[in-house]
Amino acid sequence: MNTSKSFEERMQELEALVQALEAGQMSLEDSFKSYEKAMAIKAELTALLDEGDRRIRLLTETGEQEIPEESLQ
Numbered sequence: 001m002n003t004s005k006s007f008e009e010r011m012q013e014l015e016a017l018v019q020a021l022e023a024g025q026m027s028l029e030d031s032f033k034s035y036e037k038a039m040a041i042k043a044e045l046t047a048l049l050d051e052g053d054r055r056i057r058l059l060t061e062t063g064e065q066e067i068p069e070e071s072l073q
Helices: 007-023 028-062
Strands: none
Touching: 007 028
């Protein structure tokens, strides 16, 4: 996963790829490459959201109890 860019930056990159694909101005090969890149970014974003959801569920379930550091990773 590419952690050097923020979620928002990756989302903007995905949106730009989708817009370029929808415009239909790329060659077939470039369209395939852009689609593959978009799917990889989507997978990264989904993983980030899933991790955030897991952390929120863990925090909600434990209430005000202290959570071991290894549980948050």
